[in-house]
Amino acid sequence: MNLKYKSIKKYAVFFSVGSAGYAIIELLWRGRTHWTMLIAGGICFVIFSVIEERMSQSAMITKCVLCSLSITLVELIFGIIFNIILKMNVWDYSRIPLNLLGQICPLYTILWAALSLIFLPLARKLNYMLSQS
Secondary structure, three states, X not given: OOHHXXXXXXXXXXXXXXHHHHHHHHHHHHXXXXXXXXHHHHHHHHHHHHHHHHOOXXXXXXXXXXXXXXXXXXXXXXXXXXXXXXOOOOOOOOOOOOOEXXXXXXXXXXXXXXXXXXXXXXXXXXXXXXXXO
């Protein structure tokens, strides 16, 4: 199989899993989601894949921190675009202490680090399975 096709397929799988996973987390956590979060979740899980693949020998805590910061950055970018510029009001963290522009906050950064403990092993398994196909 063509290497380029294999990479596209791999990242499409990760994007799809991340989209669904992020939506499920949001539905369970706050009872609703938004189509923009499907895109954000897909991007985040692709990032998880890259981190797990390129840093496979690094300590789990290092990878969790990097994943958490990556998700926080994606949320900041999406928040600025969809909440501030386009005024879609997808979420608002302005009541949470130490928030930045109401789009990100330390509480959720810490929660993303904890969830990374679950999703990094999933990324590792998916990377392995997709490399075998």
